[in-house]
Amino acid sequence: MQARQRDSLLVASLKDSLGGAVITFALACVMVGLKVDVASGRGAELFLEHRWFAVAVAVVTVFAGRFLMNMFFWKRDDAPSIGLSGFLPKGGLGNGTTSVLKYAMVALAVVLPFALMFWLGARGSRQYIDLAILVLTYVMLGWGLNIVVGLAGLLDLGYVAFYAVGAYSYALLAHYFGFSFWLCLPLAGILAAFWGIILGFPVLRLRGDYLAIVTLAFGEIIRVVLLNWYEFTGGPDGLSGIPRPSFFGLEFTRGEGGFADFFGLKFSSIHRIIFLYYLIFAMALFTNFVTMRLRRMPIGRAWEALREDEIACRALGINTTTTKLTAFALGAMFAGFAGSFFATRQGFISPESFTFLESAIILAIVVLGGLGSQIGVVIAAIVMIGGFEFFREFEEYRMLVFGMIMVVIMVWKPRGLISSRTPSVALSKNAKGISADLVQEGHG
Amino acid sequence: MSTWDTNPVLKVEHLTMRFGGLTAINDLSFNVGRGDITALIGPNGAGKTTVFNCITGFYKPTEGRLVMNRSIGEKHLLERMADFKITADAKVARTFQNIRLFGGMTILENLMVAQHNPLMVASNWTIGGLLGLGGYKKSNVDAIETAKYWLERIDLIDRADAPAADLSYGDQRRLEIARAMCTGPELLCLDEPAAGLNPKESLELNNLLQYIRKEHDTSVLLIEHDMSVVMEISDHVVVLDYGVKISDGTPEFVKNDPHVIAAYLGVEDDEVELVEEEVGL
Incomplete structure (x- = not known):
């Protein structure tokens, strides 16, 4: 036998x-x-x-x-199981861990530039602070997109369009009217939100794949318009000489009346970098604060209900049209803020910065982090953007490793790193998170 | 004249719904009495759910009029209203044949979503609530109290923070009714609430519906196949077959109506022509 x-x-x-x-x-x-x-x-x-x-x-x-x-x-019946999940920690990060992680991360982010300066000196730390600014920009974009994709369940593949609208709003307003950064920041957000609504109207009736394709097309339209409207936007040459932000009216310049002079410091270009770091950090925290607050408000619950079941929403008297439009508009607004920050940081923008790849990266951050999870987005942004830049030396292999990491994460945690949903309201103090298996992904 | 004709909460007048060449409902008229439990029954494919979808705005009727008489004196023509307005303004709530809960949200959250409209007003359309102004905080607490009240009624208070998808089938059915009640309706439309329930759950459902009718001034319109539920709790029964009303009256009247017996059980071969003539086929 x-x-x-x-x-x-x-x-x-x-x-x-x-x-x-x-x-x-x-x-x-x-x-x-x-x-x-x-x-x-x-x-x-x-x-x-x-x-x-x-x-x-x-x-x-x-x-x-x-x-x-x-x-x-x-072909063996008694084959030893070597499933990937066996090697990886079970359950991932629970609720308790994430709340500790959250404060640890905020604390780390606050001290990061000074720790780096202390450790590497002004010159050596500059590239790392720059990288941290980039990561934080993507964290903010991820949080913004999380409203649209994670909460409302509307798959948006053209999110970078609103980033572009924000960046160009600031650049053009500064170019033609000489508006300052602090005036343009809210204007850029409002304009991006406006374009979010403009996009929202035609796609209200679309779902799933169709919604994704139309938003993708919209993202491309914005980019192509920016590319071809040479007289207004400078086309492929882009816009340069975008003014830098001031610190309560103090410019980061050498000499009389500058930031360093005012505070009696020795002038160093690192001051502006650190200022930009805290600026984007504050903007990202603001995004998170507003999103978390909105989640506990009727509109946030309506977004999540929309993701779960649109027909039931309508049967409960929720106006799904305005609910979807507010999700698009708010998501777009935060992208607009991030866009104007991007413009002021770079000092130069061109349509090349707003390709489909950017949308894909932001969406990948949201999906890898776990739809609807704020802390997941942070981890995913650090892994993706930080990891990507960090391994620049291994040019040829990094895409390979990058792809592998994405596959491993998706096999290990198919619903993203932080895949449990925290209830927005609870009767008992220690309400458990809801397993992602029960949460719908939304279908537009 | 019956009570449902003298004081109707909903009047369905000459309702016709065509899908292309198919006439799903043909010139249907009936009244739903205020404070009554009205049952809409009929064999499979008779057009009962289509009637519901017309009343709740998911379909736009081809012809006819649907008049909702609010207790405060307002009249709403439902066929002209958007679906969400029918719940929000005309105060008609509904449940679904295939349960549509927000499975990934907790039971409490499901009931909070149902109170969306008053909470939106209380939060000044989010702006006031976001800034911490106005009476949003108090309204939010009140909304939680309302939700708790209904959770106690349906015996799910202990599981308030559990995801709705984790509930058993019978609990999901009752939660869906509680969720519809949280919108503060004057007419509650239930699409087969007893489908798939065991006798004990079915009895609990009867009690819940009686309670709703008695304590909340809510009229109930329900589609049901379970005759024990229909005959026991309803005050008024409307019978549909092939989109046409074949009987309308008290449960006793309907039970003994030969048309109804014919539609459900069929008739002797030699009587077919006679019955067809009467029904108008």
Whole structure:
């Protein structure tokens, strides 16, 4: 009995491995075996190179690999389980951990620039503070998009359009009217919110994939308009010389009346960087504060109800039109704020900064972090943006590693890093988070 | 003249609904009496849910008029109103045949969402509430109290912070009714509330509906297949078959109406033509 079983296992494994080997051979023949190259010695002539040895290696590898896996794992009833989840911590971060994590992160963010200065000096810390500013910008964008995607469940692939509207609002208002940053910041938010509503109207009736495609198109329209309206926006040349923000009227300039002079400090360009860091930190915290407060308000609950079941919402007398539009408008407003910050930080903007890839990165941050989770967005932004910039030296491999990390996170936690939903209101003090399996993803 | 004709909360007049060539409801007229429990019954495919969808604005009727008489004297023509306005202004609430709760939200949150409109006003359309102005905080506490009241009524107060999707089927049905009641309706439309309930749960449902009618001045219109529920609690029964009203009256009257018996149980072969003539087919 035992022998026969082993026999059949052997035969089955051999069959499967042979099949794999044949397919590999068929594929490798053309893809690996034949290579067209330009001969360097004989002018620009094409010639065909044969690499049959490589084909043989590929076929043997596949055969041996499949055979071993079949014998020991795939075809056995008592196969040892080596699921990925076995290696990873179970349950991820619970509610208690996240609240501790939250305060730890805020505290870390507050002391970060000075700690870096102390540790690396003004010159050495500059690039890290710059990186932290970038991460915080994406945290803010992620939090803004979280309102639209995470709470209201409206899949928005063109979020960067509102970032662009914010950035260009400031740049153009400063360029044509000489408005200051502090005046333009709210204006940029209002204009972006306005465009959010403009986009919202046509897509109100769309759901899911269709909504995603229309928002994607809208993002591209904004970018293409900015690119082609040369007389107004400078087209591909972009806008430069965007004024820097002042600290309560104090410019970060050398000499009389500047920030350093006023406080009796020695002038250093790091002052402005640190100021920008705290500015975006405050803006991001403001975004978080407003979002968390809104979640506990009727409008926030209506957003989440909309994500859960739109028809039930209408049966309860909720105006789904205005509810969706407010979600779009508020999400867009925060992108507008972030956009005007981006413009003032860079001093130069062009449509190149607002491609679809940006939308995709922001959406990836929200999805990896866990839809609707604020702390998840922070972790995902640090991992994605921070990690990405940190490993710049390993240029060729970083995309590979980056992709791997995303796959691992999605296998380990398919609903994002922080996947439990905290109730917006509770009777008992220690109400548990709601498992993500029960929470709908929304369908537009 | 019956009580439902003298003081109707809802008048359905010559309601017709066509989907392309299919006439789902044909010239249907009936009244829902104030304070009554009215049952809408009929075999599968008779057009009962279509009537509900017309009343609650999910469908726009092809012809006809739906007049809602609020107790404060307002009249609303439901066929002209947007679906959410029907709940918000005309005070008609509904439940669904396939339960539609917000599964990922807690039971308490489900009941809070139902009080969206008064809370929005109390929070000055979010702005006041965001800044901490006005009476939003108090309204919020009141809303929680209302929710608690209903949770006690449906015996789910202990599970207030559990996700709605975790509830058993019978509890979900009752929660959906409680959620509809949190909108403060004058007419509550229930689409098969007893479907899938065991006899004990069915009895609890009867008690809940009686309570709602008695204590909250809410009229109830329900679609039901479970005749024990229909005959026991309803004051008025309307029977539909193929989109046409075939009987209308008290439960006793309907129970003995030959048209109804024919529609549900069929008739002897030699009587088919006779009945068809009477029904108008």
